[in-house]
Structures are given as C-alpha cells and as structure tokens.
Amino acid sequence: MARGSKARIPPGNLPADASTFIGRRRELAEVKRLLARSRLVTLTGVGGVGKTRLALRVAAELRRSFPDGVWFVDLTRLSDATLLPRCVAEVLRIRDHSPRSALSVLIDHLRDRQQLLVLDNCEHLLEPCAVLVDRILAAAPRVRIVVTSRQALSIRAEQILQVPPMSLPDAAQPAPPIPALSQFEAVTLFSERAAAALSEFRLTEQNSDAVVKICRDLDGIPLAIELAAVRLRVLSPQELAARLGDRFRLLTGARKAATPRHETLRALIDWSFEMCSPAERLFWARASLFAGTLDLTAAEEVCSADGIDREDVVELISALIDKSVLVKENHQRTVRYRMLETIRQYGRERLVEYGEWDTLHCRHRDYYRRLAARANEHRFAPDQVRWFARLEHEHPDLRAALAFCRIGSPETGLGLATDLLYHWITSYYHGEGRSWLDAMLALATEPSRERAAALWTNSWLAIIQGDLPAAKSMLAEARILGEELGDESALGYAALFSGFVAMYGGDADTAVGLYDEALRRHRAIGNRHGEALTLIRKSMALSYLGDAQGSIALAEQCLAVCDGSGDIWHKSYALIALGIEVWRQGDTHRAAALERESLGYNQSLNDLLGIALNLEVLAWIAASEGEFERAGRLLGSLRTVWRSVGSPLSGYGHLTGYHDECECRTREALGDAGYQAAAERGARASLEQAVAYAAQRTGGSRAAAPEHAAGVSSPLTPRERQTAALIARGLSNREIAKTLVVSQRTAEAHVEHILSKLGFGSRAQIAAWAVEHLPDGEPR
Template structure:
C-alpha cells in the first residue's frame, strides 16, 4: 500500500502537494494523457474503482505540471469530509485563504480564484459528486485561467469535462514460463510488486525460481495497485509460494472459481477481507474502532478512544505497530509527533465492520468526548509555554474536532457540550485557516441552544470577536448585548470582563477612542479580579494602542511594558508578539526607528512560526511605515505590495485594527510621491509577486545586502542594466545601445528583457519614464539631505 506522508512543502513553492515517499511506478502513458487533456480542457476527471491509483496519478501529474501554473497546484483531500456544506470551506482552507469577511466560502473562493492561474486537484469526490460538480462548474465559469483535476468513481457531469478511466496496471499478455526476467521487469504491475517487496525485504528480486509465482500473484490481483501493495507486505511473513497459495484459496472462495470474470471491485474487497483476516483479533478491533477518526489520529487518541472490551491501554501501542506493519495504518511524521492515517477504503471497511458490531454509537461518543476534553485542555493551557504546541496540534486534529462538534450538534441532548467545545476553540479559529468556519459552528450552536447559561454567554462573546475581525460590527454588538445581560444575571465577572474588552474594540472601530479606553480599563480591572491573564493581556494590548492613537506615549509604553511582564511571567508567546507589535507602533511614532524595527521583527518572527496571517499582516504594515519614514521608498513600496496579497487573503485590510488604516494611507501617499507612479506601481508589483517565504524573508531582511540601510532610490538593477536603462531613456534603439557599449545586439536585447522582468514592465517607454522618475527622486532626496 503506498505510503503518503504530509510533506510540509507549502512554503517552498506556491501551492500544496504532499511529498512522495514511495516511488511512482509506471503510468507513463496515463501521465502524458492527463497532461494533454489538461492542455485542452479545463476540467478533467480520473475515474476508477477504489485502490486503482487515481490519487497517486493525480499527484504525479500535479508535480510534473506545477511550473505551468503561476498560482500553484493544490491538492484538496475530500475523503474525510462528510458534510457537503463544508466543501467550499475545505477548499478555501487548502488554498490557504484566510478570509475574515462575512462572505460565504463559495464567494470567497470565486473572489480569490477569479484572476488566478492555478490547478486544483479535488481528490475523492465520489461521496460528494453533486456538490463537487456544482462547485467546479461555478468556479470554472468565474475563473478563466483555473483548471480542475478530479478523482472519483463516477464523472462529475459538468460542461466541458473530459474523463479518463484509470486502468489497473498492465500485465504480460500470457503466462509464458520462459519469459525473460528483463521483459517481466518492464511490466508495471511486477515492477510495483518488486519495489514494494524490497521495502520489506531489501534483497528481494524476481528470479527464475520465483518469477512464475510473482506473475501469477499479480494476475490473481488483476493488476490492482492497492491489492498488489497489500500483498507485497505479506512477504514479511510468507514466501512468494505461500503467498500465491493463500491467494488462490481466498479468491476461489470469494468468486466461486470464476476468475475469468472477476470484478475488480470484488478483487479489492477480497484483498481487504484477506488483510483483515490476517490481523489478530485485537488488531481487527483496533482497525474497526479507529474508523471513527477523521483524517488521522495519534497514539494518545487511540489509547483514549479505542480501549475497553477486548483492548487494554497497554496493548494499544503494540497493536498500532502491528497495523502499521500490515500497512493498515500509514505512519506520518508531524511536528508534534507521529500520527497514523487510514486510507479511505480501509477506513470505510472498518466502519462497516464497526456498524455491524453494534458499537458505532459508543465509539462516536468516546471520540467526541475525547476531543471535547482536548479542546478544554487547549483553552486551559493557552496562556503559557505550551501554547505553540497546542496551536499546531489543533490544526492537525481539525478534521476530528469538526467531526466531534457535528456529532454533538446531531444529538439534541448534547448540543450545549458542542457549543462549549466550539467556544473553547476560539484561538484555533483565529490563528489558522478556520475563522469563518468557527463563526459558523458558533452561530449554529447558538441557534440550537437558546437557554441562558454560562456556556451561551461565553459562546456569544467568543463569536463576537470573530465577527469584529470580519468587520461585522452589527452582529458583534448584538451578541455582546446578550452576553452582557447573561453575565449580569449569572454574576459572572469573567463574562463581564470579555464583554467590556470586545465592546472596547467596537468603540475603537467606530472612532470613539475615549469610550474604548474606558471599556478597556474596565476589562483590565475585571480580568485582574478573576485572575485571567488571557483577558488581561488582550485588554492591555488594546489599551496601549488606544493611548498611542491619542498621542499619550508615556501611557502607551507603560501599558505595553506591563503586558510584556504578564506574558513573561507565564512564558507566553502569542500575546507577547502582539504586544511587541503595539509597542513598535508607538516607538515608531516617537521616531526611534531602530528599536521599532527590532520590535516588529521579533513579533514577525514569532507570528511567522505560528503562521498567524493577521499578526504577520500588522507587522508588515509597521515595517512599511518605518521604511517610508527612513526614506527607503523602494522597500516601503515592495512591502505594500506584499501587504496587498496578505490582506486580500484575509479579506479585510488591517482586520481587527481598523483605526491604524490612516498610517497605511499616509505611508502609501508618501512613497508614491517619492518614487513616482510608474516606479511605485512596479515596486508594489514586485512585492506582490513574492512567494510567502520570500516575502517574509525580505521583510526580515534575511538576505539583505550590507548597504540595505541606505535609502533605496534606484531599483535593484545591475550596474550594466542601469547603464542600459539610461540609454533607453535617451531614445536609443537596441542596435545603437549595442554600438555605444561595444556589445552584441543580442546581448543588449537580453539586458533589456531582464530590466523589463525586474521592473514588471512590458515596454521600453515604461523604462524611460521610470528612469526619469528615479533621477528626479534621487535629486529630491539629495536636496532634502542638504536642507
């Protein structure tokens, strides 16, 4: 069975495809055909039974064509998705669209992809065929340069769709016992068997003694890749001859001796049946019980959910190892630790067995209870040294968290538990791709459970923060009003403190800074009384920004320092990063540009490690303002270009910090005036074209030359390119430039092409205008320096 691990390639290139950790065997013809279909059709669907290798083929095609798609190739895994309403949300999450607006996920996708040249691979569409068809057709109509490659057991049935049935791996035409081994090894099915067998037995090879048996095994398995891989694993314990003997017995039983008409679907099921029968009784139990997990699971989850009635906690690790050895569990290396994934076919098989045993409901209840407790632990340990680890773990568990909340909401007696869980995950919704989804879970729970309770009050103020980030102030105000009433009725100081905090954010958003300060001060006091460091830190950050906005520098710095002390006392990082951001704003306003830069870069480094888009965006804003203040106008413009991409992905400029927009506008105006329109637009375009890693590396000046601190008037052209740009500005032709510089005309043409690419231009006239503006800007800055 092919092993696919979650390769963390998102930040090495645009797009996301998991790493291939086993060799890709055969399919040369299919790869070429899919690429040809994609060149002529915008929708291609790979069809075939489970286990035939549709996903692996799509992944290989994606890897080979990704250079052809400016905005990336993205694999969207749908196997774990059971709720059709979340389809667009899952696609948006995979495309790393962090949208904080109130738009529907489908609207967000349309807006994001409208001008993108990308390939989206929708993997495992068969259980969502109608929904995938509607979404694919809608996106293709809205985004003219988008292409979609789907894998499914049936066609989507959309306009313009091209389908390609994915066959099993080819086999020799006959069982010729004298066929040369070299000829056998040209056969994809035997090559796959050999390579997977070598992963188990490094010395394995097809020889004259075993070649007939290997060939017959591949024939019995009908060339089905999953079946071949499952069979190869058995060589850990069996010889090739023993493997063949047991395959003969098994298939004779299942097919009543009619191998000539053996359906491939039946072959796969027979293979999984057989693999199941080779597991121990307790391994089978764990396989069945692990089928309640969505996506993947770790050892702790298996020990919590799958034990009892035949499996003790002490046995779980050995059973997991056994199932990994049998390729039932796929081992994945992740940052917090090892996780285990079941292929969809394997999971569905286990789920059928679990349902038949009558234990499905019991296991679902254990699953949701475990993840409810996990969410509560994450909330309790949020403000401390394990914070980043929790954020990373919750992202890995997102599919299971979603499944657990859905299970609670489906049980009328347990809705409140689900609502509390959704509220506990507030920081998970905010610091990842899931803000809009978190808002929907909270909205849904609040609509289902309308009785007064502490859980409802907490869910209301949690949801209000999400609404504020989305700039949905009306909804946020309504929720805070109800939460305030509940807090008064329950005498709950914690609720009152958060209501004051988020009400202050609304007041700040509306321009009433004095009212905001009063509310923030109330929040600081109440959170001090309840000894809640989370609320206190948030209130201090916002209070510092509010005083800075009014020009009260001393108070702004004092409050920031107080917040840093709170964070340091608990070993906390995320709120500390936002505190440094807030202090950086004020220190920049005071004119201490060196210290402001240091604070913002420290903050950005942490937010980058956490992959927090909102924090990254605000840090980049302040660094752009600092660059413009230092007259590094090229750097300021490029950072503004990076910000265009960041804020577009989130859905709102300075989301949640709207009162800072005036500094952005002032920075943009000053930079444009200094560079001139053409140079400014070119620098912005260069920034917008940078990949995520390149953009943050540039912002942190990781690869900056020693003279980066000097004012950046000219663009980063070589000396020769600047010389040629000056001659272009004089109106010289390529031939005249070549003669003047004593170089070949072809060389001059190449230099001009490089200049156009670097500046984002498409004509010589633009170079001439740009050069003139550079000269004027340099003269103006020289004059400023003399003054």
C-alpha cells in the same frame, strides 16, 4: 541558470512520494494531452487502482507550467458538503476574515490566477463538487482542474480518463522469462513492494510463476498488490499464490452485483482482516472512526477498553503498520498514523457490525472535547505554539466531533467550539469557527456560563469580520447572562470586546472606559489572559488619543504579564502596539526593532493577521526614514496579504489613517510610475519573501553582507544559491531535498555551507539575503 530566467518553482502543497512511482507512462501522457485541450480532466476507476497517485504525478510533472501553484485538495475526510468551498480555500491558504461566503472568497482568489487544482476522492460529494468545479471554471479562465472519483462529474467540458489496472502478462500465454517481466507494471510493483517488506526478496526462476499468478489474481490493482506483497513476511510467493487462488475461487458466484475488480479488492481486504488477531481486528475497526490522522494518545483514549487493554495499543499499532493497515507519518516531534480511505471505509463497516458505531462516536467526541479544553488552558502559556500546531493536525477530527455534537449534544459542541477560539483565529478556519459557534448557539439556548463564553468568543470573530451589528447583539446578551449568573469572566470579556466595537468606530474615549472596566474585572479574578488582551487594546486606544506616556506604559506592562506566563502570541501584539507609539514619537530605529521582534513571533505562530500588521508598521517606518522604495515594496506586499486576510487592517480600522498617509507620501516621493513599479515588485513576492524582506535591517545595519552580490562575486555555488532561494520560499530541508532531487543529508550540508560562507547564524538571515540578491527567487 541564466540571469532573467523565470524557472522558479511555483508554490503548492503536493505531498512527497512515500514510495517509488511505478509505470503509468501511457496514462501520464494521456492526462497531459487531455489537460492541454480541456480545463477539466476526471480520473475514474475502481478504488485502489491508483487514481490519486497518477493525479499527483501529473501535477508534479506540470508544476512549472502553473506560476501560481499546484494544489492538492484531499476530500476523503470531508463529509459535510457545505464545507467544501471552505476546505478548498484552506488548502489554498486563504485566510479571509470578512463575512463573505467561502465560495465568493474562493472564486475571487482564483479569478486571475494560473493554477492547477487536484480535487481528490470526490465520489461521496459528487454533486457539490460538480457545482463548485463548474463555478471555478466559469470565473477563473486560467485555472485547470484534475478530479479523481469513482464516478465522473458529468459537467460540460469534462474529459474523462478511466484509469486501468496495471499491465499484466497475458493469462493465455506462459509467464515470460524474468528479463521480460520488468515491462509489466503489476509485476514490477509487486517486486519492489515485496523487497521493501522482505529485504532478501528477489524475482527468480523459482518464484516468478507464483508472482505472475498473484498479480493476475489481483487484477493488477495497485492497492491489492501492495497489501499482498506485505504477506511475504510470513508466506512464500507460492503459498501466497495458492491462498489467494483458493479465496477467489470461493468468491465465484458470490455478490453478483459487484464488479469483478471490486470483488478482488474486497476479498483481499477481507483476507487481510481475517489474518489479524481478534484484538487487531477490533482496533482496526475502532481506529477507522478517526476522520484524519491519530496519535498514540488518541488511540489509547478512544480505542482501548472493552476488549483492548490500554497497554496493548502500542503493539496493536505496530502490528497494523506491519500489515499495511496503518501508515506511519513522522512529524517534527510526534508520530501520527493514518489509514488509506479504502481501508478506513472497510473498518467502518466492521465497526457497525461490532455494534460500536454510536459508542465510539461518543468516546471520540468526549476525547476531542477534553483536548480542546486543555488547549484552551494553554492559550496563555509557554507551550501555546505546540498546542496551536497540534490542533492544526487534529482539525478533521475536531470538525467530525463538532458535527456529531450538532446532532445530539449541542451543549457539548458549544463548549468545544468556544475552547477552540485560538484555533479559529490563528489558522485558516476563522469563518468556519464562526459557523460552528452560530450553529451551536442556535441549538443550545439555555442560559449558562458556557453560552455566555460562546457569545463573547463569537463576538470577537464577528468583529474581525467587520460584522459589528452581530457582535453588539452577542455582547449585549453576554453581559445580561454575566450579570444574571454573577460571571465576572463573562462581564470582563463583554466589556473588552465592547471596547473593540467602540474603537472600530473611532470612539476611543468610550473604548478606554470599557477597557478600564475589563481590566478591573479581569484583575479581580486573576485572569492574566483577559488582562493582557485589554492592556494591548487600551495601549492602542491611548496612542490614538495622543497619550504617548500612557500608551507606552501599558504596552510595557503587557510585555511583563506575557513574559511572566511564557506567552508569545499576545506578546507579539503588545510589541506591535509599542512599536506604533514609539514610531509616533520619532524613534524609528527602536520601532523597527520592536516590529521585527514581533514579526519573528508571528512567523513562528503562522499568524497572518499579526504578520500583516507588522508589515504595515514597517512600511510606515520606512516612509518616515525616507526609504520610499522599501515602503513601496512593503505596501505592494500588503495588497496581497490583506487580500488573503479578507479586509485591510481587519479589526484595526483606527490605523487606516497611518496607512493612507504612508501611501500618499511614498507615491509623491517616487512618482506614480516609480510607486507602481515598487508596489508591483512587492506584490509579486510570496509571503515568505515579503516577510524575509521586511525582517531585514535597513540603512547601514543591513544584514545581507552587501559585498556578497549575486553572480561571480557571490561565495555560493549555483546549487547553494538554489538552496538559498528555496529557503526564502519557506521550504524545509526535506522539501528542498525533494525539489533538488538530492538526499536530505545533502540538502542539510548545503544549508550549513551557506551559513558558514555568509557568516550567518539562522535560516531567516539566508532568506533575507536571498530576497535581496535573488529577487526573482533563483540563483544569478
């Protein structure tokens, strides 16, 4: 690739194709044509016709045309229209901690971006989607949107493409010879899926008539064809064709209000249901209640009993995977299962018919209540990262459980929302967490320990948002409840977060007094979590007051507490506090090492607020060492990062003076033009690139092997340089393989070769090297 080329791969979240994409050349060309002249294209059509697959294929092929990314928003699991803007913001990885509405945050984020959004399955939220899309198009002139829905949005400038079924041989003509059948999409799809289900399947003179009849009977609907192809494991093509023909002849004259193609798909799913054993049918219906994916434990807890033995759940899952009812998803250490939305909606209808709708909802709610409680128990433990990741997978069902609680069991919902505190503050759901807590506190008003815990929990979210009046009000009530109930834990946290409020306003003396009270109460009941949080904040307050010795001692105490419990989240913040005071004492080398260590933890936790604080302190350190170009780049990156967080130094306003001083010194040293150039270079970097750059050692200890400059002197091949650039963007080996169109094994080999040639021991070092030598994210 030539120097200066801008063909880098933009960010995005398009899912990898689980199977080959068949045909649709005409439709692909038409969607691209419509998008070229309009900023909104809606793909409509019957369920199962392939609207989502077509939209994803278009998005993948147009990816390089949108430098700010192509983003896929799956709305099938969203039932609450009020959460629509927040759902889109989560997909775009916007972590706004301000009290602004999710819609305002989303619009501001998109205003200057050139992005493609794919909003998938909008029909159940048609009016809210129409309003949202209209607002985005009005405010963000470079954003284009593809919508999939069974109905059009019916708004201005909408271009509509009715997605047809796949092409079929003419029913009035004899089936063409086998070589000619490959031009028909439906036949090709059936043949490929049949071969995947039954390795020995081939399209032959003996079975081609039956295959064509199957595809015709199924009206060329891709989902129906894929469901039917699986049946070749137990039926011949001829038997399958005969059974389908009988079924659809029986349907003639039934349900006159339905369209023929809806009848076709419904009949196929009916037949799939009837082909299941009674236990498989019952499990299908029960598993359909899950809003997102489920794992084996969830399936056993929610779907067993009353007709399904727990020990049979594994076999039932296996059977439904074989029948294409469940889809298996492999994650790093776990396996999860999901249903296509058409299959899920069918299962929910059956669940109502079984009379189990309310019973299963209660089981589902209780399971996620227990899950949240267990996660909360591990918030200060060695496996906290695993729990944070698990809750991320479970978010659609946590949301569904909370919605059910709001209707009939707000006390349970209060405990559930409270126990999810670290899910709210370490992910994209900060504003949503506060909304749920606000709602449950308004409904469950009886004095209780659970209410006291919810109050101080919600106060922390309010403080991060800068909503101090609300935080003060909640903390005052939490303290009253704590005193009435003799709840030392509530009193300890009320004192702690009241200290946060005081420190937010710069009253460090009052904050230290409150932290002392919190420490006393937490230690009295052996609450190591509360103790660690308090030590971090008191260390920062003493640093602010100029008590270096006290600040360092408390930060080191906190590190010992965290190490004793195997915690890393709180440890990362203790390292930030220690790094700040060590930097203030002039030991920039040690301060930088502390911040880089913290940055590594925050990266693994995906904690954007922690990462932003690390970048802040590393920028201050760079300016102190006279590395003003580096400081400028880091300050530029911080513009983007703090914008994503929602407000600069969110919850840490007492550090603003250090930021302002760093910016002033850097601008003075570089001049306005030089500072602006450095800052803009930092602002253009992705988060992964900014983190990799910040993680580099500076000066003589730079870790990127300077003799390996890009170009002819680089030991890497062009493909290895491409791989290094993708690592710097945070892509996994699997994602790299998809991007480069190679096997995962080949991608892994490229990574091993890079590590060997550069003498590195980790992907982080590769990322740092790529940022330094491939600043545009591409090989040189």
